[in-house]
Amino acid sequence: MMDTERIREFLERGLEQILALGSDVNILSQLLAAVGGLVIAYFTHRRLQAAFLNLHDRFPGRSPFAKAFEILAALSLPLIWLTIEFAILAIFQGVGPPSHIISAICSLLVAWIVINVVTSLAENKIWARLVAFCAWTIAALNILGLLTPTLVFLEDLSFSLGDTRISMLGIAKALVAGIIIFWVTFGLSRFLEARIHKSKALTPSVQVLTAKLVRVGLISAAVLIILSNSGINITAFAVFSGALGVGIGFGLQKIVSNLISGIILLLDRSIKPGDVIEVGQTYGRVNAMGARYASVITRDAMEFLIPNEDLITQQVINWSYSSKNVRLRAPIGVSYDTDIPTALKLIEGAAKDVPRVLSNPAPKCLMRGFGDSAIDLELRFWIADPEEGCRNVTSEVLVSVWKLFKKEGINVPFPQRDIRVEMINPNSPVLSESKDGK
Template sequence: MMDAERIREFLDRGWEQVIALGSDVNILSQLLAVVGGLVFAYFTRRRLQVALTSLRGRFPDRSPFAKTLEILAGLSLPLIWLAIEFAILAIFQGVGPQSHIISAICSLLVAWVVINVVTSLAENKIWARLVAFCAWTVAALNILGLLTPTLEFLEDLAFNLGETRISMLGIAKALVAGIIVFWITFGLSRFLEARIHKSRALTPAVQVLTAKLVRVGLISMAVLIILSNSGINITAFAVFSGALGVGIGFGLQKIVSNLISGIILLLDRSIKPGDVIEVGQTYGRVNTMGARYASVITRDAMEFLIPNEDLITQQVINWSYSSKNVRLRAPIGVSYDTDIPKALKLIEGAAQEIPRVLSNPAPKCLMRGFGDSAIDLELRFWIADPEDGCRNVTSEVLVGVWELFKKEGINVPFPQRDIRVEMVNPNSSVPSDKEDGK
């Protein structure tokens, strides 16, 4: 268990040093110079920020100069404080008294500025701040000469978990290594995924699968590196992994099923980003394919998240599986007094005038039969962009046919009923109720 007496002794010794330093006039003057410089920097940082921001507006947004000025504007306070402390340090060194505190403050501020400038280049701000905090903490302890005592102190704070000795130093190393390794891992993963998605040699499905495998591989390597550096025996996780497998088999069955279904879809390329599919009542374009679901955007800009398992087990209509060419049908009726051969040519010509209708294969109109009030025709035509909608192009074709029929005088019939009224002669021999005995 942790040694409480050792901790108390460490704190008492530190407090005695603070009291001893507080009685020195030189040290008090240096502390006053440090606090005064901080106050002055705090009240003047706004002017520097405004100046750097106005200067940044003269450069394009993605220019390196604009990015540099933006980073410096965020570091206005430590930059002004650093400049003041450098000037005070020069004065102290010129006068003669030792200035260890101001020199340490300058070193700490330089480390803070450099670390923040480097980490500000990262896209993920949360990981960048964590890395900056860890790096500056180590640098500060090293500058103050407290790194070695702190490491020894943390190594002494340990406890036993079974046969494994776990120290606070090992935990701290694991946390710092985890933050840095994961920061590098995620940055490298984003870079590789961007390169993979830009590759024209890979199909969209292979790009998605390769990017996911790269991310999983990098994260697995990062976890192994962290565990090995923290001194934890990796073989001790064998029992845990077995229990985890049982938990996955029972509690996470659907999640694992969707994950495996997503891998199958990416491998067999039956459904890939950009395809136009129809699942049940959902019709739309596949936007993205994730580990658990596929995103399908309909013509109404509604985004459906369909589980990968449903795409494997249910019937799916892929309008663009082997080819994007799709044949559409449009029923049309004409009156019985219409010149049918002429009507067929007019309908086919009207379809050819629509830009989205393909000329090869050419539109074809057929006579399907004799209806109750019209001759039934059917126009068949092809399009190559089902992701832009099918009903809208069918509407354009029918409007074109309607306008051409009006121009040529062809009637489109509608159901009619003839009512025939027969008049009865009152002098006819129709038996009455009385004659029938009623």
């Protein structure tokens, strides 16, 4: 169990030192100078921040100068405070009394500025802030001469879990190491993924699979490093892994099925990012493929997350599997008094005028049969960009055909019904029988 007596003695000794320092005039003057410098910096740093932001706007967004001025604008308060404290430190050293507090504050501000400059270069701001906090805490304890006593104090705070002794120092080391290692791991993972996606030697599906394997491998290595540094016996996880396997077998069937289906899709390349697919009532472009689902964006800008298992077990229409060329069909009807050979040529010419319709293979119009009210024709044409939509280009083609029909005087018939009314003689036998009810 934790040694509570030693903890109490440690806290009482620290309180006595604080009370002793409070009665020293030199120490009080340094504290007042430090607080005064902070107040002045707080009310004046916005002008310096605005000046840095003004310089930032003069450079392109990705310019290193723009990034430098952005960082300086964020650190305007500690920069002004540090400048003031350096001036006060020079005054104290010129007058003669010791100025340990001002010197320590200057050292702390320098450490804070340097650490924030380094961590601000990272893209993930959350991990960067965690790393900055841990690094500055360690630097502050070292500057104040409290690092060794703090380590001893945390080492004394321990408890036993079975045969294993776990101290707060070990937990703190594991947390700090975990934050730093995961920060480096995620940064390295993003860098490698960017390099993999830029490689033209790999297909899109292999790029996605390789990037995910790299990320999983780096995270697994980071977890093993953290566990080994924290003093935990890794072999103790053998029982846990067995129990986890049983849990996966019963409770995580769908998740595991989606994971395996995702790997199969990435390996056989039947569906890859950029393909235009149709699953059930969903038609759209594959935006991304994850470990559990595929993101499909429709023409309405709606994003459907389709489980990978559905892409394996259900019928999927891949409009761009081997080629992006797609043939579309548009039914057209003309009246019986139309010159059919001329109409066929006019329809094919109207389709060629639409920009998205391919000239090779050329549009082809066929006569399908004799309908009740019209002669049935069918226009077949090809496009090479199904991801841009199919119904919209069909509409453009039909509008072009309609304009040409209006110009050439070709009629598009519609169903008509003739009603014939015959007068019946009232003295006819049929009407007589009806009146008698027979």
